[in-house]
Amino acid sequence: xxxxxxxxxxxxxxxxxxxxxxxxxxxxxxxxxxxxxxxxxxxxxxxxxxxxxxxxxxxxxxxxxxxxxxxxxxxxxxxxxxxxxxxxxxxxxxxxxxxxxxxxxxxxxxxxxxxxxxxxxxxxxxxxxxxxxxxxxxxxx
Numbered sequence: 001x002x003x004x005x006x007x008x009x010x011x012x013x014x015x016x017x018x019x020x021x022x023x024x025x026x027x028x029x030x031x032x033x034x035x036x037x038x039x040x041x042x043x044x045x046x047x048x049x050x051x052x053x054x055x056x057x058x059x060x061x062x063x064x065x066x067x068x069x070x071x072x073x074x075x076x077x078x079x080x081x082x083x084x085x086x087x088x089x090x091x092x093x094x095x096x097x098x099x100x101x102x103x104x105x106x107x108x109x110x111x112x113x114x115x116x117x118x119x120x121x122x123x124x125x126x127x128x129x130x131x132x133x134x135x136x137x138x139x140x141x
Contacts, residue, residue: 039049092100103111 036046036049040046044052103114106114
């Protein structure tokens with residue numbers, strides 16, 4: 001039950017050791033916030049920190065289920081295993097992140113204008129690449 005509550009973000013009824021007074025939600029949130037700030041000061045993004053926390057919780061739940069004697073876990077692991085063709089999500093570069101941050105601060109009107117400008121540029125680029133491929137095909141013959 002303790003592992004399930006950790007995974008869902010809820011706090012257990014008692015402290016870590018199973019004895020002593022229960023932590024209040026505000027105390028637990030304050031401690032979590034402190035840990036997140038320490039990780040961020042080390043250069044770890046918030047999303048990466050959250051992924052690490054979820055992975056740790058999943059590992060603890062897996063260990064607990066192995067201790068219970070579940071043999072069906074091996075079958076579930078094979079079904080949940082990612083395909084070799086799956087690639088990790090694209091991480092934006094610093095330059096892309098800077099553009100996204102600037103875009104987030106723009107008013108809606110300017111965002112729409114920028115969106116139209118970018119769409120026009122992409123359309124021109126696609127047309128140019130299509131012409132280049134046609135040129136190469138005609139030049140090869």
